[in-house]
Amino acid sequence: MNISWWKLGTAVLIIYTLVAGLMGTVPRLVVLNETIRNLYYHVGMWFSMLALWTGSLVFSIKYLSKPDLISDLKAHKAASIGFYMGILGLLTGMLWAQFTWGRFWTNDPKLNGTAISLLAYLAYFVLRGSMEDPMTRARISAVYNIFAFVLMIVFIQVLPRLTDSLHPGNGGNPAFGEYDLDRQMRLVFYPAMIAWIGMGYWIWDIRCRIEKLKISTSS
Amino acid sequence: MWTLLQHLWLLEWRTKYRFYNSLLYALSTSFIASLVVSRYPGVSVWSGLMWFLMLFNSITACSDAFRNEGERRHIFYRQLSRPEDIFFSRFLFHGLFGLLLVSLQFGLLCFFIGAPSAHWSSMFLHILIGAVSLMGVLSLTSAIAAMSGNNVSMMAVLSFPLLIPVLMIGLEGTLQAGLGDSLQQAWKFALGNTAMGGLVATLGYLLFPYLWNA
Structure with a gap:
């Protein structure tokens, strides 16, 4: 049987994340209570999104240095799957915010940063949709992708440091890791991050293969 | 590069189209603002209005930057x-x-709805x-929109998400x-936007050749 080790590992880690994340012991904290379990899923979506968008950036740079439509395809698919992960991260975060901060949407710099990044990637998809010629589309959207990604990353890193944030580790709030992410949680948290990144990579791999098959069957 | 800059000024000087366009835009938006906002509206409304008008005026001014040139x-x-x-x-x-x-x-808005506060000069610097x-x-973004062969709406779609960071830092x-706050206290915002400008210049330097050499 042809099973890749990383697919097996991802599947095992996802099951572990679901089981241990929902059934393991977590510290009893005021306000957070059981919602702290969301840490494994909410943060995991961001890690996965960032990993995919970084991949998209790499393939865009690769396309510009050596024009090849396969790199463009990979960059596009990574951006779109990262986008879905971002939506999931936003939804899990909104649920969490409702039960801890009392509202689905707050005027938090991290939330604003996320909303703007998602908008930027929507603009990327609109830009791609507006051009017919595949080479022109690949070149121009690669330029926009790099420009948008770098600006977004800088912005997401800079803005929470300029203003206050409700998130842990920003604006004077202590980070989770400082005192309440105990050893028990770390045992789930780190595998969970690897699991969700692996999951994103897996979906991306399948999508790319489907598109390649479509190209080879149509030509 | 200086020759090109001179050339751009000369082109602008001959028609003054963009200048008058923007002047009219600034004049009419400031006038409309004076109709809807009372005099001396307070710092937050004033600067919100200022940045809002600035955003739309600069998009209008830049949208035809690369398009009025033929093949x-x-x-x-x-x-x-x-x-x-x-x-x-x-x-x-x-x-x-x-x-x-x-x-x-800034001058027109000051004229129509009054100066924002006693610290208008440091506000002006941030702006x-x-x-x-x-x-x-x-x-x-105007170069990207022009190279993709699209209209003004594409320009707005591409620019808005990327402009919001600059806008948020500047507004704050x-x-x-x-x-x-004196400039010593608010320096990090000014520095933030200067860094954004520098970053954009670097990225433009690296990416523009790929856009230009079709």
């Missing part, structure tokens, strides 16, 4: 100069134009820095300055 002139430019020079001449031209534009807008960053982002800085 033949494009080839002509490409033979004569390096793409980096073309980008930087545009960046400088738009930056200077942006400075002029926001000064006009000037923000204007150059805005124009920098717009120089590159303007607010703090207007509420009486």
